[in-house]
């Protein structure tokens with residue numbers, strides 16, 4: 331371990347998803363015909379009315395100054411309004427903290443309630459950031475394996491087996507990254523009741539709430555499990571819903587004591603989020619959901635195309651995801667097989683082989699606590715989506 335950097339940061343893993351994306355973008359910039367399935371980033375431009383609100387904000391000197399740490403009042407109000415409109419969650423604007431994206435909201439939420447020694451249950455496969463953000467607080471991330479046969483939807487039984495006297499928090503995300511699993515409303519309620527019974531906090535990550543398909547339905551846990559009282563923190567953001575990944579606006583909603591602690595922390599670390607982005611987010615949250623619906627339709631079509639093309643590749647099996655914009659195929663049957671003169675023995679090695687040979691970038695399951703799988707985003711254009719999977723199918727067929 332280097333003595334030049336802190337021991338804490340020396341022990342922190344880099345974001346595997348951002349690393350794959352960066353590598354794919356660098357190869358592309360160097361002229362390689364790389365197709366990137368790595369980043370969870372819609373290929374659509376941010377809707378025009380949102381961009382216009384930002385452009386207008388650039389010319390208003392009121393936006394040249396610091397805002398209150400917790401965010402501009404209009405945006406905190408808009409989050410309260412949107413929470414009621416979209417999921418029936420009744421909150422005051424004073425319970426909202428505007429953060430630098432949903433990821434910052436997740437890290438701030440952990441920082442606000444966890445103490446060293448606390449255990450945090452994280453159903454696996456999990457988004458790669460959760461365990462690392464828990465680690466930074468001194469608490470201990472505890473992965474809870476879920477079963478592929480049950481569509482990776484965590485159950486009360488699985489959680490109960492992992493619970494100890496030190497369990498302080500559960501991370502709950504539905505629709506899920508990386509699996510696209512959506513937990514049914516009655517099961518969300520049951521998990522909430524279980525957490526309430528054992529005095530466990532729930533971090534509810536609702537970033538993919540609008541991206542559900544078929545008969546799947548998103549519900550907000552505090553709404554369907556009122557027993558949780560005030561032991562919940564909701565995190566969300568504009569990135570995925572409004573194609574605004576680069577604008578960096580998210581939020582966290584919590585009880586006043588927790589929110590005060592979070593605002594205090596933000597006041598000493600980042601201060602407020604960019605005014606222009608906040609104004610854009612107001613337009614997003616108070617506007618209609620027409621553009622969101624258009625994008626959801628496109629994702630739905632690509633979801634079906636990707637699932638069927640993946641299942642057509644010899645040695646790959648993939649259940650149809652119900653939400654978000656990721657497919658999570660099982661690639662274990664390809665391990666140990668000679669492909670293009672190379673033999674990969676792990677999904678991480680296989681991902682490297684695919685990038686170096688047929689130039690497709692995927693995130694290996696190792697990044698999500700589930701080796702043997704890949705995560706592929708289908709938030710990229712139809713043509714690229716098709717072309718990359720055809721390359722993969724041909725590669726496997728050629729042996």
Ligand SMILES: Cc1ncc(COP(=O)(O)O)c(C=O)c1O
Nearest residue numbers: 370431432433457507537567569
């Ligand atoms: C489950 C989940 N939560 C939160 C985020 C954070 O998104 P952002 O920081 O771009 O708002 C992501 C992004 O990939 C995610 O997948």
